[in-house]
Amino acid sequence: MAERGAGQRSWPLSPYDLNVTYGKPGDAGLGPDWFGPLEPITPLAPPEVAGRQWDYLSGYNLSTVARGYAPISFATLRGLADGYDLLRLVIETRKDQVARLSWTISARDKKASADPRSAGLKRFFAKPDGRHGFADWLRLLLEDLFVIDAPTLYMRRDRAGRLLGLLPIDGATIKPVIDDWGRTPLPFTQNGATIYPCAYQQILKGYPAVDYSVRDLLYRPRNIRVDRAYPDYPKIAWDHFEQPQRDDGICWGLKRIGGSGLALGIDVVVLRGSVTQQDWFRDFDALADPFESDERQLETFLHHLGFSIEGAAEEHAFLGPVHPGFLAGMEAALAAMRPLLRENIIIAGHSLGAARAAILTGLMVHDANLNKAPAPLACVTFGQPRPGFAKLAGVIASVPQRSYCNGNGSLVDMITEVPIALGPENYVHPHPLTDVCEEPGASWKQQWGVFAWHAMPLYLRALERCYGLALSGPDDVALLPAVARHLEIH
Known part of the structure; x- marks a missing residue:
């Protein structure tokens, strides 16, 4: 009778009989090579491949x-x-x-005689x-x-x-x-x-x-790269980025475009959407009191949210009833921005940041009227919830605006539908919405459900497709795609 397991490979069961080495078999497990790095795998490519610049796609x-x-x-x-x-x-x-x-064209050597060429x-x-x-x-x-x-x-x-x-x-x-x-x-x-x-x-x-x-x-492209045949474009780096240490603050970034003068010097302020738990709490803090005086309403909500700002109510009364959660912290954010801002300013934001962008625009317009500070050149928003009542819309009506809403006619970005205008809570958009359409994929719909149309990458792709088509007049305003990509900052 044949022995059981005859003809099959076998391994010793004792760990003392197991050798691990990258050197000679006789030196297994001895010295510094014990469980060492081992010899690298023998290269698969022929020697002639040496010097290949980058790992391009085959074909x-x-x-x-x-x-x-x-x-x-x-x-x-x-x-x-x-x-x-x-x-x-x-x-x-x-x-x-x-x-x-x-x-001119001349010889490098200034002392040389004139070259007839x-x-x-x-x-x-x-x-x-x-x-x-x-x-x-x-x-x-x-x-x-x-x-x-x-x-x-x-x-x-x-x-x-x-x-x-x-x-x-x-x-x-x-x-x-x-x-x-x-x-x-x-x-x-x-x-x-x-x-x-x-x-x-x-x-x-x-x-x-x-x-x-x-x-x-x-x-002759200028921005050549070693890892590609086509030129690459430098990634946007924020000139200033405000990431609060506590999650009850407001996150915003500043990108300067160009130098000085209208054509060369633009400051783009971008406000982030909802990320932290406190952001979501503020989204739902939407009860504006239309029956109280503006002063009393603002003072009540600011103190309720932990802000002790004397005179804040009188300063912001001109905004009218606004979403308390969107307003909270905006005065402090504006105070931090002002020393950094130049004359030409564009305010932008997505979701919660879009509503805050409208309120920040109103605060800056008021600041311009009182203190001769620069007012925004434009306000550009994506998926904006309604930030306040008609009075806020009137305050910022002088600022060119563009507020984008993603949808296909039957399905739209649901965030643009809240807070609901119901009875005395008469919330409105400060500017009519501009429709764009980029349908979310199946994975987006499965993950986000009715909110799938709200994602900032969808807005970006929709705008990239319609640039030069929907934007025609001198008051039309669009945001640089490179800046729009950073609206989802964390």
Whole structure:
């Protein structure tokens, strides 16, 4: 009879017979290698892969969409630049400043004799593409640099290979091609001849239309990255971020856009939505007393919430009846903001932050009337609950506003429907809602139910799709997507 288990692998049951090592078998478990790091796994790739710049997707060059692997498309960037009038002012002002600069071409060595090539180069750059003067040609190039960071020039040559002109090309149609190492393919010599491999493809009508080598095209993005072929855009960093140590405070961020002057200096104040337990308590503290005097109402609720502010009632009486939970703490927040704010200010917020944005706008308008402090240029909100009565709407009516509501006609963001206007509690939105539509996915609906339409990412995607379409007049106001992404701050 065969022995039980014969022919099968077996392991010793005693731990003293178990060897763990990364060295020689005879040295198992001896010295510092006891339960040591072990030898690394033998590389799977052939030696020729050494020096690959980044871990690109297999078949990367097969894409037929320019910037296809990037989260933000060229169309979105251009829609923002064309639809947001303040950003367009910034871009055009910077183009004017650069185009006005004087230029010349001369030898680096000032003591050297005049180089005859300088005159020829000056004549060439007087009309680099043969059609536009230098200033106009430069503005074409700067537009794609500032908006999509993809300035592109086609080098037109004669039959002898001599350069005839530098023609601007729409950088949004150019798809960079990479070699096996993830870099732009460069010329190489083969059998005594110089070979220029394809380095870029121009995508027209959804198909690769033209191949270009580095000899044909100058593609010069500014924000280059080692881990991707397309340029990346710096992430928004707050110039000031107020995260209260206690959860009964108000969380807000300040982002400065540009330098000084209307076209270059904008301060965007963003107020956070509900995150903490105290935020939710304040959301439900919605009983405004329309029968008490404004002074008495505000004083009662401020003291009820633990704020001892003498004269607060008299100072805020002009707001009329407002949501007590939304009002609580706003005076302290404004006092912290004022030293940081410049002249041009945009107030923004989502959910609870949207209601607070309306009240903060009212406080700043009042401050401007009394103390000549700057009033907001605009107020932009997303999924705003009703913050107060008609009197608040009248106070901030002079400030351009845009309040977005996500929905499809039958289903809407339910947060915009509260507090309910019932009897004397006559809550209203300070500004008519602007409808946008981005339907939540199945997972959102399952998790959030009737509140699924309220998520800030849905508002962001809806606005990205409609930039340049719904925003047309001088009073239209939209928020930078990069700033909107930070409305859900924690």
